[in-house]
Amino acid sequence: QHPEDDGPQPEKHCGHGRGGMGESVSRKEDQRFITGRGNYVDDVKRPGMLHCELVRSPHAHARIEDIDGSRAMALESVVAVLTADDLLEYGLATMPTLMDDTQDVLVNDKVKFQSQEVAAVIAEDRYAAKDGAEKVEVEYDVLDPVVDAAAALEDDAPVIRDDIEGKEDNHCLDWETGDEEATADAFANAPVTVEEEMLYQRLHPAPIETCGAVGDYDPGKDKLTVHMTSQAPHIHRTLFAQVSGIPEHKIRIVSPDVGGGFGNKVPIYPGYVVAAAASYVLEQPVKWVEERSENIQSTGFARDYDMKGEIAATEDGEILAVRTDVLADHGAYNAVAQPSKFPAGFFNIFTGSYDIDTAYGSLTAAYTNSAPGGVAYRCSFRVTEAVYLIERMVKVLADELEMDPAEVRRKNFIQPEQFPYESPTGWNYDSGDYETALDKALEMADYEAYREEQRRRIEADEKKLLGIGISSFTEVVGAGPGKSCDIAGVEMFDSADIRVHPTGKATVRVGVQTQGQGHETTFAQIVAEELGMDVEDITVEHGDTDTDPYGLGTYGSRSTPVAGAATAVASRKVRDKAKSIAANELEAAEDDVTWDRESGEFHVVGAPERSITITEIAAGAYMNKPAGEEPGLEAVNYYDPPEMTYPFGSYVVIVEIDRETGEVDFEKFVAVDDCGNRINPMIIEGQIHGGLAQGIGTAMLEHVTFDDNGNVTGGDFMNYLLPTAMEIPEFETGHTVTPSPHHPIGAKGVGESPTVGSPPAIVNAVVDAMAHAGVSHVEMPMTPDVVWETLKESGLAQ
Ligand code: MCN
Ligand code: CUM
Missing domain, CATH: 3.30.365.10 (Aldehyde oxidase/xanthine dehydrogenase, molybdopterin binding domain)
Structure with a gap:
């Protein structure tokens, strides 16, 4: 820190009028x-620019017998048809994933997921490229697919990754954290234990702008410029240089305006490589921009964690230990977009906002015949899954003990004076004041009055149930430090x-x-x-x-x-x-x-x-x-940050459930966030609104699904349902300010908090409405039919 300056104090410097910290300056952009x-990638136009269309496999698992591009080449405007063989010549037939796996740029031997990239057609315009792609004839030997992680781990499952030497199953990796023995002891001796299974379903970040690139090789300067939809242009250039052998200073990556990323634009996709390689080979600019269904079906999905959660506690709600076991679906390649030393991301912080002595988490990941994924989607690397687990489990515990879930939280919160706090899995929380945020949210939501109204409705056997859900989450954002966080070895400064x-x-x-x-x-x-x-x-x-x-x-x-x-x-x-x-x-x-x-x-x-x-x-x-x-x-x-920052918040969601239809309505949605010192309150509010909308999409609507043949059945916006203004209630936002002690301006990140924090609050609310009838869990997405089934099973349906 600057010697004569402690940095801006919380909210104190608001509005000295120059547009500094704490002022809601209108967005310049x-x-x-x-x-x-x-100016987005698709707006980039170059003289003589060619267009690329990828030929994709209709099958999820198939060996390629033959690819015949001659009918495509016969089209007047088609310039080239590229296959893995063509790329092999330049050493570009495969590319490394961010997790040290090797993914085909164009399939060489075997297709491993539906819509995988098989060939590329380069033509003078986009329509010709598309016509050409339709004329490429690919002969497939169709194999049995497996799109479910549990099924993939069964003995007789078809082996997806036979390209990995000696690989005879679909096991991808194991991971664990915490103290297994001490946790088992705590569970063996605890007066109360609860357990719940929950799926954090497969989601897709679905940014409005899909992925794309314009490769533009200039033979005069011997320089390759690639405009691409990238959340991380510098590391992408380093990887391009390493893979292609083109010296790094001869590559320029430009990420112009990006129309939403949400984690989807962290990985490198085959289309980028093909556009760049084609431009290099043809010495002409080449544009590739994918369509919506290509984006959903082939680029990185998120989540797909099948989790078991357990809590050991005392009779009066003191949490003694937490345990979790996860089955993760990683798709056809291990391409999770996370710092490379964290195969399960930052799932380690599943003890959440609570001062818990012991914890143990374990995970097994499987390969399946689905797009490579496990990308972060507004989630700080699996923190969404961790927060969902602990915030759901606290509600399960509260219901078991017939305690107020707010009370259980208060009893277990890490106290302000305990910071910096080291969690049982070894993570160092920088600062926090969880109870203040919770109290503020409860007050804004008029919590006690709604609890009263809830009891009244149950007693009166009313048609509409009321449910109140809480989530008091802790996030961890701001990777580095470089010593622990890197991408492909490059430290995260x-x-x-x-x-x-x-x-x-x-x-x-x-x-x-x-x-x-x-x-x-x-x-x-x-x-x-x-x-x-x-x-x-x-x-x-x-x-x-x-x-x-x-x-x-x-x-x-x-x-x-x-x-x-x-x-x-x-x-x-x-x-x-x-x-x-x-x-x-x-x-x-x-x-x-x-x-x-x-x-x-x-x-x-x-x-x-x-x-x-x-x-x-x-x-x-x-x-x-x-x-x-x-x-x-x-x-x-x-x-190089000394530590990460730990923003937090408390959300209170109040829902009404119609016992005749299973429809869920948001009655109130309160979000109190703390991201330390705030730079621009208006932008923060915008971030919160957007993230809450995505949390609602997660809890209520979104799910990438497959049929038994490995077809993606939720691969477009007709089937993959994003929330619209119609589904989004008014949000009431509030904040507290607990500066980060190690950040020069005391700020923490905030961009992902609302998506991380809101799904468990929403599910807790829906469960809460039906808890008196013994409901302990409802799986996401909680579409009306899912809720209706739950109402019927619990005898609440009318
Ligand atoms: N901010 C602030 N004061 C703070 C913290 C943040 O004013 N104490 C402001 C920042 O200055 C910045 C914004 O809030 O303008 C978000 O900041 P930060 O929390 O640092 O997050 P990032 O800028 O690193 O954004 C990443 C985050 C992630 S990971 C996803 S995913 C996501 C998100 O942001 N994707 C988004 N929000 C998004 N919003 C839009 N519109 N589009 C996306 O793709
Ligand atoms: Cu966690 S999605 Mo954002 O990291 O791009």
Whole structure:
């Protein structure tokens, strides 16, 4: 931290009027987005650009006997038909996944999931490419598929990964955390134990913009430029260089405006490689943009954790131990998008917000004939699954003990003075005040009154049941530190480069990549705060590996915790340098000059009227620098965080269930979040609203499903149901502020909290409405037919 400065205090600096911390500055990027001037990959057009369409397998499991592209090639506008053989020549027939597996770019031998990429047709326009793809004849020898993880682990299951030497089953990996023996002891001696099985179903991030790339090889400069839908352009360039053998400085990756990522744009997909490779080979630009169903069927899915949860407790609700066992479906390749040392992501934090002595978690993952996945989907790497497990189990325990679930939570919360807190699985929570957030949420929701109303309705045997669900979640976001978190060996730091120009305006370049989170505004706000500049005078750039400092990208809500920290530190470096220039301009000794955060000025100690802003001294850095000082006013910081940040919140959901139809209506939806010091409350609110909508989609609607032949039956928006404005209630949001003690501006991430925290609150509410009839669990998605079945089974249906 800067010596003369403790960083902004919680909410104290709101509104000094320059657009610094705590101000709801309107999003700079929205000017172009709402006037149709966004620039997405599909907007990129190059002279002579060709178009690529991928031929995909209709079968989930099949050996390829033959591929005949001659009828496609006979079409006038078709330029090339590529198969694995063509790519083999360039060493590009396979690519590494983010988890050290090897995935076919175009299938060489055996198709392992429906819609897998088999061949590519390159043509002069998109329609011709599509016509050509239809004319490629592929002969398949169809094999039995297996799309269920449990079935895949049975002895007689067809072996999917016979490409791995010696592989004779579909076992992918095992993982465990915590103390198995101590946990078993705690369970053996506990007065009360509860247990529940729950599936966190397969979801798809389904960003509005699907994935795509424009490969553009310039033989004159011997340089390959790839515009692509990437949440992590720098690491993608490094991987491209490693796989293709093209030197890294001869590759430029540009991630222009990204129309939503949600984790879907972290992995590398075959289409990117094909577009880049085709452009290299043909020496012409090649565009590939997938369609909606291709996106849902072939790109990384999320979740698919079949979990068993157990809690051991005392009679009065003190939790003694937690245990969980998971069966994970990883699809056809191990391509989970997580820091490489964490095969189960950050599932380790399944002890949640509670001070629990012992815990043990184990997991087995299987290969199935489905798209490779386990990508993070607004989830901080499996924290959604962990939070779902513990928040559901606390409700199960409360019902078993006939206690108020709010009371059980209060009894077990980690207390504010216990931070930094080390969890039984060895994770270090930075700060928290869980009870305050819960109390606030309960008050906003008018909890006691609804409990009263709930009892009244049960007694009166009313047609509409009332259910109240709570979730008091803890998130973990901001990967690094580099020593524990990496992608393909590259440590998870992040970066910022700040340049103040002679006229006092600044350009900031960051290593992270916005997909809609508003970085162009919020990163400018950090600089405005630290340098006392006006937010309007600062431009933020990202997504171009030729100009931006190396960074690991945006996912796991790491931008604020990591690149935000880098931006604050780089700003303070600029300010340090500016100080000597300020002293020179003010004709004072440097030691007599201090920085005043409130006014955003340097002034002479004891003479506050002698003051100067950074904007005013910028020219001095170029035109009137002190003797011995380096010219210019610029600083770079690469920030390796000492720890992750642990945002948290309490959500209270109140639902009404119609006993005649099984329809669930949201009566109230309260979300209290704590992400430490807040940069832009309006953007945070937007993040919360979007994430809650996705949480509702998760709990109520979304599920990627398969039939027995391995066909994806939920592979388009007719069948994969996203929530619309119709399904989304009014949200009531609130916040508390518990700064992160180790972050330079005390901020934690927030982008994923609402999606992580809301599904268990919603399920708890639905279960709560029927708990008096013995219902202990309802599986997601809780569509009306699922709820109706539960009503019938529990005798509540009318
Ligand atoms: N913010 C803030 N104050 C804080 C914390 C955050 O003002 N204390 C602001 C940030 O400055 C940033 C936004 O909130 O503008 C989100 O910040 P952060 O929590 O750091 O998360 P990231 O920027 O790293 O975004 C990633 C996160 C993830 S992992 C997914 S998935 C997701 C999400 O953001 N995908 C999104 N939100 C999304 N929102 C949109 N519109 N589109 C996506 O694809
Ligand atoms: Cu957890 S999805 Mo986001 O990490 O891109």
